Amino acid sequence: MEIKVNKFIIDNKEYNITINSKDITGIYTNNIERIKKLLNFKYPLTGDIYIDNKRLTDDNVNYYQCRVSIVETYKPIAFIKTVLDYMNYIIVSKNLQIKKPNKKIIDSLKIVGLDDRYLLQEFNTLSNSEKELIQIAMSLLSNPEIIILTNQFIKLDLNNQKKIYMLLTRLKEQYNKVIIFLTNDANILYKYCSKCIIIKNDKVLIEENTKNIYSKIELLKRHKVSIPEIVDFTYKARKLKKVKLEYHQDIRDIIKDIYKHI
Amino acid sequence: MQNNIIEISNLSLPYAFQEFNLSFERNKLTIITGPNNCGKTTIIKCIIGQIFTDNTVYIFSRELEYYRITELNMLMKYIIPQEYIFSEDSTIEELQNSINNLEISCKKKQKMIDEIMDDLKLTPYKNKKPDTLPENIKIKIELAKQLLQEPKILLLDDIFIYMTKEEKENIINVLRKYQLKSDLTIIITTSNLSDCLEIDYIYVINNNSIVLEGEPLEVLQKDNILNRVGLELPFIIDLSVKLRDYDLINDIELNMTLDRMVNILWK
Numbered sequence: 001m002e003i004k005v006n007k008f009i010i011d012n013k014e015y016n017i018t019i020n021s022k023d024i025t026g027i028y029t030n031n032i033e034r035i036k037k038l039l040n041f042k043y044p045l046t047g048d049i050y051i052d053n054k055r056l057t058d059d060n061v062n063y064y065q066c067r068v069s070i071v072e073t074y075k076p077i078a079f080i081k082t083v084l085d086y087m088n089y090i091i092v093s094k095n096l097q098i099k100k101p102n103k104k105i106i107d108s109l110k111i112v113g114l115d116d117r118y119l120l121q122e123f124n125t126l127s128n129s130e131k132e133l134i135q136i137a138m139s140l141l142s143n144p145e146i147i148i149l150t151n152q153f154i155k156l157d158l159n160n161q162k163k164i165y166m167l168l169t170r171l172k173e174q175y176n177k178v179i180i181f182l183t184n185d186a187n188i189l190y191k192y193c194s195k196c197i198i199i200k201n202d203k204v205l206i207e208e209n210t211k212n213i214y215s216k217i218e219l220l221k222r223h224k225v226s227i228p229e230i231v232d233f234t235y236k237a238r239k240l241k242k243v244k245l246e247y248h249q250d251i252r253d254i255i256k257d258i259y260k261h262i
Numbered sequence: 263m264q265n266n267i268i269e270i271s272n273l274s275l276p277y278a279f280q281e282f283n284l285s286f287e288r289n290k291l292t293i294i295t296g297p298n299n300c301g302k303t304t305i306i307k308c309i310i311g312q313i314f315t316d317n318t319v320y321i322f323s324r325e326l327e328y329y330r331i332t333e334l335n336m337l338m339k340y341i342i343p344q345e346y347i348f349s350e351d352s353t354i355e356e357l358q359n360s361i362n363n364l365e366i367s368c369k370k371k372q373k374m375i376d377e378i379m380d381d382l383k384l385t386p387y388k389n390k391k392p393d394t395l396p397e398n399i400k401i402k403i404e405l406a407k408q409l410l411q412e413p414k415i416l417l418l419d420d421i422f423i424y425m426t427k428e429e430k431e432n433i434i435n436v437l438r439k440y441q442l443k444s445d446l447t448i449i450i451t452t453s454n455l456s457d458c459l460e461i462d463y464i465y466v467i468n469n470n471s472i473v474l475e476g477e478p479l480e481v482l483q484k485d486n487i488l489n490r491v492g493l494e495l496p497f498i499i500d501l502s503v504k505l506r507d508y509d510l511i512n513d514i515e516l517n518m519t520l521d522r523m524v525n526i527l528w529k
Contacts, residue, residue: 075344128420129298154423157297157453159492184426229497233520240521241528251497255504258527262510 001052001145001178003039008047010034013202015047019180019195021172026181026193026210028225031202032150035182039148040068069144071152074123074131083109083126083134084119087141096142108137113163128155136164146178147171153181153188165192190214190228191249198225215247230254267415267447268309269320275313278304279470291434291441291448293458296467297492302451303342305467306419309449310340321415339408340417343424346404348392353384353403356392360407378406381436398424405433409440418450422457434460455482456496459516466491479516498523 002020009015015038019025029035037043041061049056051064080086087105091098098104106116112133118126126134132152139147147168153161171177181193189196189210196213198205200223206213214220217235220227227235230251237243243261248254267288272281278301286292294302307313311326311334319326321337329337350356357375364371379385382402387395392403401421408416416437422430438460440446450457458464464481466474468491474481482488485495485503495503498518505511511526 127299127303155298155420155453157492158489158494160298229520233497233501233523236520236524237528240524243528251500251504254501255508258505258510259508262527 001176002050003146003178004048004050005038006048006050008038008043008049010038010043010046011202015204017197017204017207019178019197021176021178023195023209024168024172024179024181024193026183026189026196027199028184028186028189028196029182029199030184031199032182032184034202035199036070036148036150039146039180040070041065066142067144068146068148069139069142070148071135071139071150073150073152074135076123081122082120083123086123086134087119087138090138090141094142098141104141108140109134111140112137112167129157129160132156133160133164136167144177146180148180148182150182151185153183153192154185161192184226186226186228190231198223200225211247267322268449269323270305270308270315271318271320273308273315273318275304275308275315282470284465284472286447286449287463288447289441289445290462291437291450292463292465293461294449294451294465294467295453295455295458295493296473298453300467300491301470302453302467303419306340306342306417306449306451309417310334310338336411337413338415338417339411339413340419341401341404341408341421342419343397343401343421346400348400348403351391352389353379353387353392353395354389356403357406357410361410364411374410378410378436381432381439382406383432396424398426398429401425402429402433405436409436412444412446414445414447416446416448418448420451420453422450422452422454427456430457431460453493455488455493455499458482459496459499466493468492479514482516483514 002018005015005017007014007016027035041049041056041064045056045058045061056064077089080089091101109116109118114133114137132155156164168179172179181188183189193210196210197207198213205223214228214231217227231247234245234247234254237245245257245261248257265287266285268286270282270284272283273279274281284305294305296302304313308315308319317325317327321329348356350359361371379388382405384402384406387399392400401424425433437448441448458478461478464475464478465472466481473491474484474487482495482499483503485500488495498520501523502511502514502518506514
């Protein structure tokens with residue numbers, strides 16, 4: 001699947017971006033709400049958006065909106081106590097057409113590694129990470145083709161981050177889903193996204209595979225885009241001491257490289 | 263023992279801790295860290311009485327149950343993200359409202375408000391409605407409200423996940439200022455070890471028990487244990503520990519910068 005946003009105007013700013021299901025795409029932006037709305041096709045169509053070469057029009061936009069799911073942060077709702085209440089509420093409020101809702105709810109929980117014991121647990125007794133995992137499970141209820149995560153990873157520890165990353169990779173590879181991270185955390189982008197789009201001051205600064213982007217440090221620094229520390233360290237060693245270190249993602253690789261160059 | 267302001271003794275809950283003990287020293291900034299679901303928020307909720315504990319939490323050596331609610335409210339403040347309510351139409355009114363009960367002159371109250379707004383960089387949001395602001399600003403407003411009331415204990419549950427690095431540094435500086443000014447004991451929970459560099463003491467909790475405790479430098483060097491429980495060391499500390507293991511550097515420094523590390527490695 002491919003989403004192509006072409007000359008889309010929001011508040012006099014033009015957006016041109018391409019996102020596909022081959023990559024996990026990370027979007028670095030300070031205006032997460034705006035990009036979320038753009039990729040949820042909620043703006044009036046003031047430009048072209050193509051999905052698999054099919055142009056979005058006023059007639060088909062609703063159909064595509066239903067295929068996008070945004071992993072939201074949990075907000076308490078009156079009278080909703082348990083996880084099951086919440087899941088059922090989402091199905092009704094979003095008007096999801098599901099034949100066997102109970103089975104679908106249990107399956108979604110299983111996908112994120114939670115069992116059905118959670119269904120009767122009250123939301124306010126869950127930990128932050130459990131809430132996040134349930135939000136991800138909830139986003140899968142509609143069987144979406146485009147899944148957008150907004151800063152969810154920050155609340156998870158390393159093991160849970162890896163677990164959710166594996167799940168998202170599986171969804172991308174087996175079911176051809178488009179996975180998008182919206183964040184301003186450079187470490188998350190560098191670690192988990194194969195393609196990045198850097199938006200600075202409401203303008204697409206650069207759109208490329210992650211490794212290439214984070215080798216253009218001068219450009220990123222000039223535009224005050226945050227850089228993962230592991231990249232910044234390599235950059236400083238290369239620039240200040242002319243050491244030929246490679247850019248690595250894993251700290252163990254950089255240690256080996258340092259050892260070679262000492 | 264006398265220096266401990268809070269003691270948890272033999273805490274047992276049906277779904278978490280068994281005979282769990284923990285204490286917090288007076289006038290210190292302590293961090294409770296650990297992987298997701300290790301019980302960090304549960305500890306906070308036990309201390310503030312949101313989870314009933316039968317004579318296991320002691321504040322100033324006195325059982326929590328023996329305090330009057332008003333007494334506890336004066337002594338202890340807490341922030342749990344998304345569990346606060348703003349009732350006023352502007353940040354300034356919200357802050358004014360929080361110190362209505364203090365018996366000091368209006369002029370002094372205004373000075374205190376101006377100072378904290380300046381400290382927490384809240385001045386641009388002075389006339390904005392708190393409810394409509396982003397989560398990081400809401401937390402800062404809530405923090406300002408609590409600090410203005412000059413509590414003796416402040417508990418902050420995972421507030422840093424909403425903050426940028428600069429905002430975190432600023433908040434730690436502000437907390438340090440109030441710690442000195444009003445003999446404040448601060449307890450913060452976090453899953454991010456980068457938040458643990460500028461503090462006094464760390465508890466690392468996993469599987470309902472304390473797996474590590476001590477001063478930051480001492481704890482952060484135990485990379486194997488921290489990684490095993492699912493915590494990621496800050497890059498520069500992780501690099502320092504591993505380079506020391508390879509005998510490429512001698513010492514671990516908490517305030518090590520990337521430039522300094524490059525200069526040490528390639529003189």
